[in-house]
Amino acid sequence: MRKSRIAAGAVAIAATALVAGGVTAEAATAPPASPATAQANGYFYTYNGTWFTDFCAAWSGNSGDWGGCANQDESLWNNGYPGRLDDVLVYWGTGPSGAWRGVCNGDALPELSGLTFDWSGGARGNGESIWHNIAAHKWATLGGVCA
Template identity: 35%
Template sequence: MRTLGTVAACAALTLTLASAPAWAQPGKPAPAPEHSGSPAPGSASRNQQPQGPASVKRDGYFRGYVHKNYDMQCHAWLGSDPFWGACNDIVSSVQNMGYIGAKDDVMVYKDANYTGYRRGIYNGVWLDNLDKWVYDGAPFWETLNDSISSHQWTNLP
C-alpha cells in the first residue's frame, strides 16, 4: 500500500518532467551550452578567442589564476608542466602571454602527464572565466574551470 507521501512525490515528479524542456526528457541528449563568445569544441580559431589588451607586453609566461578575472595568481609557467601540483584543479582563469614564435600556443589537459580531455589556447589569449570553455570533444559540463592538471606549449593550427 502506498503512503500519501509517496503518491505526492510521484505526482510532483510527473509534473516536473511534463514541464521540462524536450531535451530534458528521458532519452534526449542535452544541448551544448550557449556561452557568449565561446566557440564550439574543436572549432576555435585565433580570431574567435578573447584577446588580452594590446598594450600588455608579452613576457613568455602562461599564467593560471585561482579566481575568475585574473584574481590571485596561482603560478606563471615558462615551459610545459606535466602536473600542476598546488594549482591542480583550482584554476578559474588563464593568460597566454607567450612570446610570438614557434610553440607559442598552449594545450591544457584535464589530467596529468598531458592526458585526458584537452583544449588549445592561442598565443595572446586571455580567458577570464573558464566556466565558459569546454574541453575538445568533452560533454558540455566538462568545463576547464577547476579541472586543468597539465599543459604543454605547442603550435595550434
C-alpha cells in the first residue's frame, strides 16, 4: 500500500511539473543559429529585433503571459515538431485573450511590422499590428490559417 501511495505521489508531482513547465519561457533554450538551416526542435521563439536578432525567449508549451518579452516582438519563429498542435496562435492580450494571429509550423517571420491581428470575431486588438503587441501564445492545429 505504501509503494502505491509513493508512486501516485510521484506521478502527481511529475504531472504538475509538466503543466507548470509549459507556461513559462525556457530561457536556457538558445535558438539554433539560423531558421533557414535548423531542424525542428519543438520550440517557439520570439526576438526583440528584426531578422531573428536580440533573442528574448523560447517555449515548448503555452504561455498566457510573455512577461518581459510582451509587446517587444519584432520577429517570430515556430520551430515546432510537425504534427498535431504544431501551429502557434499569438494573442493581443494575456490569458491568452483578445485577437489572435496564426504562425504555422515552420514559419520564420523576420519582420512583423506589416502583420495584424485578424482572427478574432471582433475581440479587443482586432486589426491592430502584431509589431510590439503580442502578450501570449498557445499551440494549436490551424490547418493552414496562418501569417
